[in-house]
Amino acid sequence: MNLKRNVSSIASLISDPSRAAILLHLLDGRCHPAGDLAAVAGITPQTASFHLAKMAETGTVTVEKHGRHRYYRIAQASDAEMIEQLLSFAGPAPVVSLRQSDQMKKLRHARMCYDHLAGEAAVRITESLLREGHLQKDGLQLHVTASGERFFADFGLDLPQLRKKRRAFSRCCLDWTEREHHVAGALGQGLTERMFAMDWFRREEQSRAVRITQEGKQGMAERFRIRLD
Amino acid sequence: MNLKRNVSSIASLISDPSRAAILLHLLDGRCHPAGDLAAVAGITPQTASFHLAKMAETGTVTVEKHGRHRYYRIAQASDAEMIEQLLSFAGPAPVVSLRQSDQMKKLRHARMCYDHLAGEAAVRITESLLREGHLQKDGLQLHVTASGERFFADFGLDLPQLRKKRRAFSRCCLDWTEREHHVAGALGQGLTERMFAMDWFRREEQSRAVRITQEGKQGMAERFRIRLD
DNA sequence: TAGACGTTTCCATTATCATCGAAATGTGGA
DNA sequence: TCCACATTTCGATGATAATGGAAACGTCTA
Structure with missing residues (x-):
């Protein structure tokens, strides 16, 4: 061995x-x-x-x-994901200061996981995509269904282009705060990029945390049928 | 932090x-x-x-x-699972000797992951339980459905007893050889114990590898509708 | 009771490695 | 051209920790 x-x-x-x-x-x-x-x-x-x-x-x-x-x-994205996984075993961080707990709350809500979205927002989006039948879970793979092809194209993603990338196309990534999966891989990255382009999210300075804009809330309600506060 | x-x-x-x-x-x-x-x-x-x-x-x-x-x-089972997860990032082990590749093949087929079954056999069993509607995936949790309650009781498991244990009842554990999930937690352990009691599997000496018996093959075909060679 | 064996404790050795001061390199701005 | 700044390279230091020899402890067996 x-x-x-x-x-x-x-x-x-x-x-x-x-x-x-x-x-x-x-x-x-x-x-x-x-x-x-x-x-x-x-x-x-x-x-x-x-x-x-x-x-x-x-x-x-x-x-x-x-x-x-x-x-x-x-x-490599895979290295980042490994570290994320380690975090899920580091346990829920014992909160020391108020400032920390505040920062923590933000991270739970929405953050970057290397090149794609993570946290509650990402998990909810992934759930929605599965619920609506746009994605289909197959082990740790996430397959894009026929309706998914249309949905993502309509959303402004160039799937053929994303498939060409030399990396996993669409996979599950364990979310260490939510303890559920969210979309990663080229699809997760592309989706995240697109949502930033539409100004649904804005990055915080010096932090992995991500803020959801008004457009984001509205867009997510319309497109994904989910409501985040 | x-x-x-x-x-x-x-x-x-x-x-x-x-x-x-x-x-x-x-x-x-x-x-x-x-x-x-x-x-x-x-x-x-x-x-x-x-x-x-x-x-x-x-x-x-x-x-x-x-x-x-x-x-x-x-x-703790959770520590063991963490190490298993790390293994999935260590990458597919480069096979050096024939002896190693043989050992590797056995490990892929069926092995112990601390106290429950892992490898192809475990993943297939888990898939079957999901397919037949005995288990339902909810994030990393696996819920036992009504039909599952009957199935497991019929299989000889004392679910109320298993629920009492001071550990997660039923959860997904990432299988590093199959890159899919298999049942872990008290349910995974109980299931494994029962199958060993029925002599479906036998442990190899000095190894994590597990051998499937004739009874095991037959039993798995009858109970889980899966065929392993 | 004596001796063999598995295991631990104590201790000294050694190697590794994170760290930082000092100096070198390279880039930008005045 | 000169200086400020970001970064790296070099070299020395110090701390940490893995290791194995020697010996002690406890248990089993004869």
Whole structure:
């Protein structure tokens, strides 16, 4: 069994508190400059650079140079999802401060999970798609039905294009706050992108949290027949 | 966010190769003497004892004294399931030797996931229970329907008793070889126990693998309408 | 009662690795 | 051209923790 090797090497990436902090912060799917990540993890830029280099070497993160900044992000959606899964075992975070509980409430409500929407909103949307027969669950796969093809096209998604991407097309991703599944994969990403384009959601600064706009509430009621407050 | 702390401490449990080997071996749900675990991990008894003491302290494993042996096992089903989940990210194990691939094939077919059945057999059984309307999926929960109540009672399970247990009654557990869900929780455990009592399955020595008997094949065809070879 | 065996405790060794100061590199702006 | 700034590289340090030898403990067997 050389599963051992894989398992422990994956785990050791996250076992260091500084790296965990960095990865958790990168879980918002955005690009972050090295300095910010150092600040988040509470370490000096040198140390952060050391960790980032290490993670870049194993392919966990990728770099993009822009001027004198270097922006890092998580390389693969699957890695991000693994960390999300770990979170669901870290248990419901014991709330310490009011500020934390407030932040937590926002995260539960709607947040980014790397490149797609997560939290209550995402779970409700996924439920709706299944209920209306646009998606069909098959294990961890989510198949788009005939009615789904029409629905998504009508929604402004180019499904053939999304299918072409070199990644899973449509799959379940475990939501660690809701303990249910939400749509991930290229479809989840495309859907999320489209909803942002329609200004249904707006990202918060420096956080994975996502705010729902008035248009969003209205749109979700009309399109998905769900009501979020 | 003190999620960080939790996440990294969970990961550090498995990040050490020796501990990973021990935990992976304990994933069969059986009790194992300390010496065996040392051998499996390729370390001296002292070192294994050190790791086991550490894991016992954090509540990951529990000890049972029998004569001069001390038998260890994973304390909580949820921990075992977390490790199983990590395995699904470790990727399909690159097969090195023929012996390994053979062992792997057996594991895929049927194995123990701590205290319940996993692998193809478990996934097929779960599918059958859903298809026949005995179980109903609700997020990660599995509800027993009215017809399910009758079915399980007829199968020899004491559901009220199982519900009393201080653990999740019936839930989905991600199968890392099949990438689908199978029944876990008290129901998964009870079901597995009953099938072993009926001699449908037999455990292999020193492995998580499980062999299906002739009775098992016949019984599964009759009761679950599935055919496994 | 003695000895074998499984296991743990104690202890010293060793290696690994996160960390940071100092300095180098590269980029942008004045 | 010079300086400020983001980042990395280098090098040294210190802490942590895995490891195994020696010995003790408890249990089983003869």
